Amino acid sequence: MNELFEPVTVGKLDLPNRLFMSPMTRSRAGGGAVPTEMAAQYYAQRAGAGLIVTEGTQPSVIGQGYIDTPGLHSAAQVEGWRKVTDAVHARGGRIFAQLMHTGRIGHPWLYPDGSLPLGPSPIASGETLYTPEGILEHPAPKEMTTAEIAATVGDFARAARNAIDAGFDGVEVHGANGYLIHQFLCGSANSRTDAYGGEVGNRIRFGVEVAHAVGEAIGPERVGFRISPRNPNNGIREQDSAELYPALVRSLSRYGLAYLHIMEWDRELTKVVRAEWPGVLVLNPKAEPGSPSSTPEQGAAVLREGLADAVTLGSYWLANPDLPERIKAGGPYNRPESATFYGGDHRGYTDYPAMVA
Known part of the structure; x- marks a missing residue:
């Protein structure tokens, strides 16, 4: 599997290998959505990755969708993340922050003012939020006004600047998994009749505006963008993926982003996107039938191909x-x-052992 260990250049970063760490929500942030010292240890332990992409990190209070997830919209959060990036860099690693606005995958329980989550249209996800007080159904979100759309684009750009202030090497914009950007892309979540809804060219507009604004804020060579074509998570039902994603990728390609990251659900559509994308493409391969996750062997195979x-x-x-x-x-x-994936203490987080030499 030597392919995994060949160097690669991403943006202006010369990376020692092609084996990246995928973003994974762990729900262990402290009060105020601030990363903890334990998070610094967790990421530093994994500094051997060619690139670490962090857990989804909300760019605003209303962008939060799960309990105990970190943010990048306050000074305390920036300071908390700086401890993480310092620890990773001290071990020779490189780390991007994933900016994740969950949109309708949220709940008033999460927000200090009890407001509704935001979404492109007032269509509920059909999913639920886990809380210590029980499972809560997601409500229909508040349909975003054009002013709120513009403000949210600004939130992403501001969070990206905060990420650089916190010492990150760049950011990844989360446009996948049924979260806000994906909601705009998909007609089952977006019934708008204005410039952000309807035809494909309108539905991709918000995601493209976010990518452009983030690139303008910190330099496009420090920006990745994640997609998950045909991913049904969080109540998404795509009807026109074969038209949607080539259009999105062509529009994104104008901005010189560091990479495009695909969470794969459909190999044939991956090939179509690969042909459209002129830059670095990062792939999280779809797991083989019967396997709970993609494997190093799969990773090496897609590089060879x-x-x-x-x-x-x-x-x-x-x-x-x-x-x-x-x-x-x-x-x-x-x-x-799996019992320790989300929430808890160091168990299942920082206590996985390294090999004995």
Whole structure:
């Protein structure tokens, strides 16, 4: 699997390998959505990744969709993240912050003023929020006005500047998994009749505006963008993926972004997007039938086939902080404990052991 360990240039970063760490929500932020010292240890343990992409991080209070997720919209959050980036850089690593506005995947329970979450249209996700007080159904969101759309674009740009102030090497804009940008892309969540709804050219507008604004704020060479074509998560039902994603990718390609990141659901559509995207393409391969996650072997295969320039893995990194060494040795691999994926203390977070030399 030597392909995983070849160097690659992403934006202006010369990375030592093509084995990236996928963004994974862990719900362990402290009060005020501030990353903890434990988060600094967690990410630093995994600094051997060619690039770390953090857990989804909200660019605003209303962008939060889950309990105990971190933000990048306050001074305290910036200081908390600086401890993380310092720890990663001290071990020779590189780290991007993933900016994730969850849109309708939110709930008044999360917000100090009890307001409704925002979305392109007042269409509920049909999903639920876990809280210590029980499971709550997502309400229909407030339909965003054009002024709120513009303000949210500004929130992303401001969070990107905060990320650079916190020492991040760049940011990844989350346009996947049924969150706000994906909601605008998909007709099942977006019934607008203005310039942000209807035909494909309108539905991609918000995501493209966010990418452009973030690139203007920190330099496009420090910006990645994540998509997940045909992903049904969080109540999404795409009807025109084959038309939608080539149009989106062509529009994004004008801005010189560092990379495009695909969370794969459809290999044929991955090939179409690959043909349209002129820059670095990062792929989180779809897991094989019967497998809970994509594997290092799959990652090496897509690199050999030329489908991607780098790959992301999730649970393998979660459970194996020394993943590159384990791959080179042919294993063995720690098994991820799903019971500790979200919330809790150091158990299942910073206590996965490295290999014994």
